[in-house]
Amino acid sequence: MPKNIKTLNNFIDIDKQVNNLSSFNKELNKKRNFQKTIPNMFCDADLVDKFRNLAKQQQWTNTTLMNNILRDYFDRLENGNNEND
Numbered sequence: 001m002p003k004n005i006k007t008l009n010n011f012i013d014i015d016k017q018v019n020n021l022s023s024f025n026k027e028l029n030k031k032r033n034f035q036k037t038i039p040n041m042f043c044d045a046d047l048v049d050k051f052r053n054l055a056k057q058q059q060w061t062n063t064t065l066m067n068n069i070l071r072d073y074f075d076r077l078e079n080g081n082n083e084n085d
Contacts, residue, residue: 038066 043051055065 051065052062055062058065060068
């Protein structure tokens with residue numbers, strides 16, 4: 001087999017392997033609802049460190065900690081608005 005064809009076949013094999021990775025899997029991306037995710041944000045480095053340390057102390061994932069923080073914040077907002085009515 002000529003060298004060019006061998007190289008081309010290697011690239012095709014690599015492409016197939018990459019497409020089988022979970023990050024490139026089309027089915028996984030279809031399952032994600034990007035309207036229900038918070039985009040990446042830049043925060044102060046000291047806040048990020050405190051956030052990660054708190055997650056480690058509570059033995060939670062970052063997602064669990066953020067869900068708890070947001071839930072608590074919005075519960076307080078709703079309760080505060082109801083008291084003024």
